[in-house]
Amino acid sequence: MPHLLAPVLDTVAAEPLRQALLAYTEAGEAVLMDGSAVDRAGLACLQVMASARESAAASGLAFDIRSSSEGLTAMVVLAGMESLLAPLEANGTARRIAA
Numbered sequence: 001m002p003h004l005l006a007p008v009l010d011t012v013a014a015e016p017l018r019q020a021l022l023a024y025t026e027a028g029e030a031v032l033m034d035g036s037a038v039d040r041a042g043l044a045c046l047q048v049m050a051s052a053r054e055s056a057a058a059s060g061l062a063f064d065i066r067s068s069s070e071g072l073t074a075m076v077v078l079a080g081m082e083s084l085l086a087p088l089e090a091n092g093t094a095r096r097i098a099a
Contacts, residue, residue, distance in 0.1 A: 002032040002066055009038060009045035009072075017045055021052035030062035030090065031055075038072040046079050056088060063088040 003020055006013050024031045031052050049065070056063040064087040068076070076084050 002034040002064075004034045005038050005065075005072070007037050007039045009041040011042060011044045014042075014044035014048050018048045018051075021048065022055075025052065025055045025059055025061060028059070028061065030064070032062070033065045034067055035065045035069055035072045036067035038069045041072050041075040043079060046076065046081055046084065049084055050081060053084060053088065060091055061088075062090045 003024070005017075009017065021031055021033075033049070053063045055061075065072070065085060068085055073085065076082060
């Protein structure tokens, strides 16, 4: 079951998010998130998610942000971190997203 991201992903939310995502990679589990409830996302949380993506790739684990909200998608694009929205397969390779 995907980790439900909080509606507000600000600096205060970064450490709890880091701990939650780290638990998945340390357990050897796919890092799956549901971004449908996100209203606002800050750079600190995007950096945490980018780090989790890199850790997942290095460990051969899947990474996916499912149902990215408009707010989350807009901030990801504004930050130039579109790769966060490209799912990784369990072997660490990016899956193409249809345009």
